[in-house]
Amino acid sequence: MPTSNLKPKTSNCTPILAVDFETCYGREYSLKKLDAWSYVHHPKFDCYLMSVYGETSTGPFEWVGHPKEFRQWHLFEGALLVAHNAAFDSLVFKRLQSLGIIPEIGNIIWRCTASMSVYLSAPRSLKKACKQLLGIAVDKTQRDKAMGQSITNLFGDDAMEAYALEDARLCYLLWDRYNHLWPTEEQELATLTYEWGQHGITVDSQRLEQSIQALELHRFNAVQHLPWVEDIDEDTPLSHRKLAEACREAGIPCPASLAMDDPECAAWEEKYGSDYVWVDAMRIFRRTNMLLKRFNTVRSRLFTPLALENTQRSSASISGSDSVARFPYGLKYFGAVPGRWSGDAGFNVQNMPRGELFDVDLRRCFIPFPGNVFIIADLCQIEPRILAWLIGDETFLDLVRSGVDIYEAHARSTMGYTDLRPLKEVDPAMRSLAKARTLGLGYGCGSKKFVAVAKNFGGLDISFAEAKQTVQDFRSKNLKIYSLWKRIDRDFKRSTGGDYYIELPSGRELRYLSVCKNTRGYYTASTEMGGRKRKLYGGLLTENLVQATARDVFAEQLLTIHRYLCGVPQAARLPCSVASPNNNHQSSTPNCMQPIGRVVFHVHDEVIVEVPESKAAQVREKILAIMSTTPDWLSGCPIEAEATINHHYTK
DNA sequence: TCGTAAGGCGCC
DNA sequence: AAAGGGCGCCTTACGA
Numbered sequence: 001m002p003t004s005n006l007k008p009k010t011s012n013c014t015p016i017l018a019v020d021f022e023t024c025y026g027r028e029y030s031l032k033k034l035d036a037w038s039y040v041h042h043p044k045f046d047c048y049l050m051s052v053y054g055e056t057s058t059g060p061f062e063w064v065g066h067p068k069e070f071r072q073w074h075l076f077e078g079a080l081l082v083a084h085n086a087a088f089d090s091l092v093f094k095r096l097q098s099l100g101i102i103p104e105i106g107n108i109i110w111r112c113t114a115s116m117s118v119y120l121s122a123p124r125s126l127k128k129a130c131k132q133l134l135g136i137a138v139d140k141t142q143r144d145k146a147m148g149q150s151i152t153n154l155f156g157d158d159a160m161e162a163y164a165l166e167d168a169r170l171c172y173l174l175w176d177r178y179n180h181l182w183p184t185e186e187q188e189l190a191t192l193t194y195e196w197g198q199h200g201i202t203v204d205s206q207r208l209e210q211s212i213q214a215l216e217l218h219r220f221n222a223v224q225h226l227p228w229v230e231d232i233d234e235d236t237p238l239s240h241r242k243l244a245e246a247c248r249e250a251g252i253p254c255p256a257s258l259a260m261d262d263p264e265c266a267a268w269e270e271k272y273g274s275d276y277v278w279v280d281a282m283r284i285f286r287r288t289n290m291l292l293k294r295f296n297t298v299r300s301r302l303f304t305p306l307a308l309e310n311t312q313r314s315s316a317s318i319s320g321s322d323s324v325a326r327f328p329y330g331l332k333y334f335g336a337v338p339g340r341w342s343g344d345a346g347f348n349v350q351n352m353p354r355g356e357l358f359d360v361d362l363r364r365c366f367i368p369f370p371g372n373v374f375i376i377a378d379l380c381q382i383e384p385r386i387l388a389w390l391i392g393d394e395t396f397l398d399l400v401r402s403g404v405d406i407y408e409a410h411a412r413s414t415m416g417y418t419d420l421r422p423l424k425e426v427d428p429a430m431r432s433l434a435k436a437r438t439l440g441l442g443y444g445c446g447s448k449k450f451v452a453v454a455k456n457f458g459g460l461d462i463s464f465a466e467a468k469q470t471v472q473d474f475r476s477k478n479l480k481i482y483s484l485w486k487r488i489d490r491d492f493k494r495s496t497g498g499d500y501y502i503e504l505p506s507g508r509e510l511r512y513l514s515v516c517k518n519t520r521g522y523y524t525a526s527t528e529m530g531g532r533k534r535k536l537y538g539g540l541l542t543e544n545l546v547q548a549t550a551r552d553v554f555a556e557q558l559l560t561i562h563r564y565l566c567g568v569p570q571a572a573r574l575p576c577s578v579a580s581p582n583n584n585h586q587s588s589t590p591n592c593m594q595p596i597g598r599v600v601f602h603v604h605d606e607v608i609v610e611v612p613e614s615k616a617a618q619v620r621e622k623i624l625a626i627m628s629t630t631p632d633w634l635s636g637c638p639i640e641a642e643a644t645i646n647h648h649y650t651k
Numbered sequence: 652t653c654g655t656a657a658g659g660c661g662c663c
Numbered sequence: 664a665a666a667g668g669g670c671g672c673c674t675t676a677c678g679a
Contacts, residue, residue, distance in 0.1 A: 238674055240658085259659060286659070290673055294661095336669050340663090348671045351662035383663095445667040453667075521664095535666085543668050547663095604663045604669090653679085663669080 015079040017054035017061065018113075018172035021092040022164055023047045035301050035345060036088055037198065037328045040095040047092055047101075049160065053168035054082075064165040068101050078107040082175045084126045084167070086112035087194035087330070113174045115190035116182045118334040121511040121527065130170050133178060138170065185559055190333040192562060192599070193341065200326035201349075201366045201600055203302060204648065211360035212295050218358045219288040225281035237285045243278055250276065258282060261452055288358050297347045298327050298365065324370060329601065337527045338510065338548035339555075340604055350603045354651055366649040368610045372597070375616065376651065377623045377643035378606035381406045382550045384438050389637035390505075390546070391480035401638045407434040414477035432458035433470070441474045442546070444485055444539020481542075488545070489538025493523055500525060502545050505633050506552040510544055512536065553631055553639065554605050560626050561607060565597045565619075608649060616645045 023039075024046040025031065031039055039045065051064040056075050063070065083089035090110045096102040117129040130136045179187075220232070228242040229235040236242060240258070247254035255268040258279055269279060302325040329349050335342025343350045352362045368374045384406060388396045399409035405424065411417035411434040423431045433454070440453035447468040454460040454467065462470070475482050492500050492515065500512040512525035522535045597611030597619060607627075611619045620643050627641030 236675065238659090240675080257658080283659090286673080287661090290660070293673065332670095335671095338669070340669070342669080343662095343671050346672080348662080351660090351671070353661060357661095440667070443667045444665080446665065449667060522666095537666060539666065540668065547669070606663085655677090655679105657674105657676090659673085661671090661673105 013057075015054065015056040015075060015077075016082065016172070016175070017052050017056070017076065017079050018082045018168045018175065019089055019093070020051045020083060020164055020168040020171060021047050021067075021089050022049035022051075022160075023092065031088075035328060036091050036330075037303060038301065040091050041303075045095065047096060049164050051161075051164040051168040053165060053172045062165060062169070064161045064168075067096055073103050073105060076105045076108060080109050080111060082111045082113055082171055084113045084129075084171045084174070086110045086115075086191065087198070090194070091198065110191055111175070111179070111187055112190050112194075112333075113171050115193075115333045116174065116178060116187070119182050119186055119190075119339075120178060121513070126167060126170060129174060134170070134173055136170065136173075138166075185556070189555055189559055192559075193331050193333045196599055196601060197329045197331050197345075199598070199600075200303070200328035201649075202369050203298060203325050203327050204365050204367045205302070205325050208295060208299055208365045211362070211365065212292065212299065214359045215288050215292040215295065219285060219292060222281045222284040222288060225277045226285070237289075238282055243282065246278060247276075252276065255279065284358075291353070291357060291360065291362065294347065294352075294362060295360075295365070301327055301347075303328065327366070331601065338544050338551055339508070340547065340551045341602070349601050352649075361650075363649040363651070367647065368600075371612060372610045373613050373616045374600070374646045374649060375597075375609040375611060375620050375623055375643055376606065376646055376649070377609070377620075377627055377641055379550070379554060379627060380640040380642060381438075382553065382605050382639070383546050384410075384442065385637055385639065386549045386553075386634075387442050387481065387542075387546050389634065390549075391484055393478075393480060397636070397638060405431075407431050407438055410434045410438045414474070429460075432460055436460060437470065437474050441471060441478075442481060443543040444537070445471070447471050485538035485542050487538075488541045492525075492536065492538070492541055493517075496523070502541065504545065504548050504552060506549065506556075506631070507633065508548070508552060510548055512541075549634070550605060553634065554602075556631055557627050557629070558599070558602060558607060561609065561623055562599050564622060564626065565599065565609065565611075566595050606651075620645060 024044070026044070029039075029042060029044045034042065047067060049064065050067040050070065051062075052070075053062045055061065056079075061075065063072070081090070081093075093102060097104065114124050114126070114129070117133065118124050120133065122129045122132045127138045130138050223229050223232050223237055226237050226242075227246060228239065229237045243258075244254040252272055253268070255262070255265040257265055259265065260283070265279070273280060304323055304325055327347075329347055330343075330345030331349065332342045332344040334340075335344065341350070342348075354363070355361060385397075385400065388400075393413070396409050396413045399412055400406055404412070405422065408417070408423040408431065411423050411430055415430065415434060415437075417423055417427075417430065419426050423434070436450070436454040436456075436458035439457045440450055445453060447464060447470075450467040450471055451462060451464060454462050454470075488502070492512070495512075495515040496517055498515060500515050502510040502512075504510060510527075512527060515523065515525040517523050523537065524533045524535055526533055596615060597609055600608045600610050602608065607623075609619065609623065624641055624643050627643075628639055630637050630639045
């Protein structure tokens with residue numbers, strides 16, 4: 001029985017319409033210069049063209065023209081709207097609604113074909129996605145020329161309208177042909193990703209201002225030590241060439257690299273650092289400058305949501321809450337090879353410094369909405385647990401299941417630790433080494449790299465010889481890990497000339513397309529993620545496999561948490577079907593229920609949730625329960641989480 | 652004036 | 664044969 005029989009065609013009941021908006025932009029006013037929210041709220045915002053292509057309850061439908069000319073908005077009622085980059089088109093849609101150009105329409109649900117494309121290991125852009133998935137060569141050069149023109153040239157331009165309609169048609173074709181290969185849970189997560197980002201994060205403006213002042217001072221002070229800088233905005237404080245000149249004049253050598261982890265530069269600093277502060281000053285400038293830019297980005301994007309919107313929240317009565325500033329962020333669904341989310345849109349929420357740096361703390365600038373708290377929950381050592389599960393290391397897993405500290409479990413199963421007392425108390429140094437081994441050696445890391453890894457993860461200073469010994473010992477005591485690398489490496493290389501697939505425990509597939517051996521003897525393949533061809537080998541592919549599995553665990557839990565916070569009873573796993581449950585049709589949040597709280601953002605294996613203070617303890621327990629649950633498809637793998645209640649983002 | 656590559660640095 | 668990886672953003676340098 002073909003599985004497609006289980007999947008009723010939904011076009012009979014739900015209108016499916018691909019929409020595409022074209023907006024005017026210029027040199028200064030563009031999405032490159034502005035974030036999406038500012039772009040659609042800018043005085044120059046002008047949506048001059050809308051194209052619609054799809055299937056309504058009465059049959060095929062297409063339309064293109066100025067949105068204010070459209071008279072059939074009733075067709076959008078209860079529709080599934082698809083767009084290539086729905087984050088943008090849905091934002092334009094909402095803006096046109098608030099401008100009165102589009103009426104209020106009930107039960108709309110958005111889906112993004114760009115997100116669908118990357119899930120399917122195809123490129124994100126419409127042009128390249130159509131080429132790979134539909135075999136259609138799209139020529140956008142003419143179109144792009146037309147797009148740059150002003151509205152007077154464009155209005156009534158038949159060619160322009162044809163291009164716009166073609167984009168909507170291609171988007172519809174992509175959706176129609178492939179949506180059944182994109183699980184509904186993933187579809188919902190993709191939509192939620194940009195909805196969460198558009199809602200944004202409340203900001204402590206006062207702390208933000210103080211931090212900017214402090215950083216400007218630090219940066220100014222650093223630059224005073226660089227003789228080639230007079231004007232901080234005109235000159236080049238980070239010029240390696242200028243540094244080389246200064247060193248030559250002083251009659252001293254110039255370090256080849258200024259990287260913090262470069263041993264040669266460390267030696268230079270040791271020898272000349274106290275007399276010549278240039279390298280130190282350049283490093284301080286680089287770090288304070290980057291940090292300052294991030295604070296400025298936040299400040300430039302702050303917006304104050306309408307007071308009306310806040311009245312829906314239980315905490316609306318709190319004084320001053322109507323003028324709370326929020327920061328909209330972007331997160332890229334499936335931005336990384338293993339399917340993890342990645343940062344986007346000029347500010348990466350996934351790499352904020354931990355703790356204080358130059359007297360400021362970026363994380364603490366992000367706070368819950370007044371009257372609420374953050375619950376910050378993360379999975380404990382998810383990747384080593386999954387690696388152990390994949391190779392069936394029951395000795396190790398039994399220890400972890402019994403509640404033994406994970407690094408102690410590693411020491412007991414492979415480093416000969418037999419004392420009945422906790423390792424932490426008996427031999428902290430051994431625990432540090434166990435930690436470095438667990439986190440650093442699972443994916444083929446060599447001796448040279450392990451010296452740095454040991455310092456990073458375990459705070460250890462070990463010699464190259466010791467590192468070599470440790471790497472050898474790890475591999476001999478963890479033969480199953482070693483075998484996994486070898487097996488994957490062998491299978492991958494055997495795929496030369498074709499594609500290589502790794503099936504994940506969740507059922508998802510990692511795809512490496514066009515495996516080939518290059519002239520230097522390295523094996524490469526395309527993942528179509530960022531379009532980069534990468535050098536690949538067993539250890540790396542093993543890491544992809546582990547990271548992807550961890551991502552699937554987290555993604556499922558993230559959706560379960562979201563549904564719980566929305567008051568939806570069911571768990572994340574649903575039978576695969578495009579049709580939505582009745583009440584789950586408005587966006588991703590049922591509008592008939594009172595939400596408990598909301599997901600604010602997430603970072604790989606960590607989720608930040610906002611809830612009214614009174615519900616904090618209860619919600620924390622529930623989130624811990626969700627995040628400690630092993631998915632059915634990973635049965636036997638011990639999953640653990642921790643969660644804190646905070647009044648700002650931190651860790 | 653643009654895009655791109657490379658070095659550097661922040662996180663998981 | 665051996666090889667930790669995954670990201671995004673900043674600056675500088677360089678070439679079209």
